[in-house]
Amino acid sequence: MAPSEPMIVFDDVQKRFGHNVVLSDLSFAVEPGEHVCLIGPSGSGKTTILRLLMTLEKVDGGTITVGGQGLSHMERDGKLVPADERHCREVRKRIGMVFQQFNLFPNMTVRGNLTEAPTRVLGLPADEANERAAELLELVGLSDKIDAHPTQLSGGQQQRVAIARALAMRPDVLLLDEVTSALDPELVAGVLSLLKDLGDRTDITFLCVTHEMGFARDFSHRVLMFDSGQVIEDAPPDQLFTEPTHQRTRDFLHAVIDRA
Ligand SMILES: Nc1ncnc2c1ncn2[C@@H]1O[C@H](COP(=O)(O)OP(=O)(O)OP(=O)(O)O)[C@@H](O)[C@H]1O
Ligand SMILES: [Mg+2]
Numbered sequence: 001m002a003p004s005e006p007m008i009v010f011d012d013v014q015k016r017f018g019h020n021v022v023l024s025d026l027s028f029a030v031e032p033g034e035h036v037c038l039i040g041p042s043g044s045g046k047t048t049i050l051r052l053l054m055t056l057e058k059v060d061g062g063t064i065t066v067g068g069q070g071l072s073h074m075e076r077d078g079k080l081v082p083a084d085e086r087h088c089r090e091v092r093k094r095i096g097m098v099f100q101q102f103n104l105f106p107n108m109t110v111r112g113n114l115t116e117a118p119t120r121v122l123g124l125p126a127d128e129a130n131e132r133a134a135e136l137l138e139l140v141g142l143s144d145k146i147d148a149h150p151t152q153l154s155g156g157q158q159q160r161v162a163i164a165r166a167l168a169m170r171p172d173v174l175l176l177d178e179v180t181s182a183l184d185p186e187l188v189a190g191v192l193s194l195l196k197d198l199g200d201r202t203d204i205t206f207l208c209v210t211h212e213m214g215f216a217r218d219f220s221h222r223v224l225m226f227d228s229g230q231v232i233e234d235a236p237p238d239q240l241f242t243e244p245t246h247q248r249t250r251d252f253l254h255a256v257i258d259r260a
Helices: 046-053 085-092 110-120 126-139 155-167 185-201 213-219 237-242 247-259
Strands: 008-017 020-030 035-039 061-066 073-076 079-082 095-098 173-177 205-209 222-227 230-235
Touching: 008 046, 020 046, 020 061, 020 230, 035 046, 035 213, 046 061, 046 095, 046 173, 046 205, 095 155, 110 126, 110 155, 126 155, 155 185, 185 213, 205 213, 213 237, 213 247, 222 237, 222 247, 230 237, 230 247
Parallel strands: 035 205, 035 222, 095 173, 173 205
Antiparallel strands: 008 020, 008 061, 073 079, 222 230
């Protein structure tokens, strides 16, 4: 990857589900180490953007590049062709995701959740994976829960384990999809301050979908307002929240802030 190359590039990306065009010629880029929050109305395609990056969905047009490597395409004999499974897996190793509903492996302990992918996907020896798990649990303040099962944890604790699980893969990019919206209100602040701390202490590139406008303001370097398949406004949080240029952004912010 060239030093000045963006970490994530969407170039004219299209995504349809049947006749429903969710992303239409979507283009944006995220720089290495940048914290970008993605906001926009429900059903507008925010989760779809993250799922495309996780290769859980495939694009119908355009290209996605992560760390200079094609996610949806690769080079073969000097030509761009659709990426194959192996190529996707390699690029995907660089990306971690934390979901709204935690999605921990229910039949594994916290230790198992944190060591499964590093041993199976990265080939890390068990003792190193265990050591990494212990360090990360300390970081998220859950060292005493290493042998617990997910059902024995609160929502906030499960989400902190999910964040530790994503970090166990040492990702360059962390995708967060409304990670506090399934939490009881009193647990939200703890998870958000953990993320803020991570943002301050690491050089991970963050792309976060959030309805927490306070978090977007505190955490992000840049906010993208997304609507009707495209980024309609792209600005630092101070500017976007105080002087949005689009009426659509103003209406959205009023609706979200009134609901809070
Ligand atoms: N697997 C799928 N099959 C068919 N349609 C889908 C699928 N996934 C998403 N969609 C549709 O794509 C559109 C965008 O969905 P998406 O989940 O990306 O929205 P979102 O912006 O994340 O919304 P929310 O804020 O409610 O989470 C919606 O119209 C949804 O119905
Ligand atoms: Mg969503």
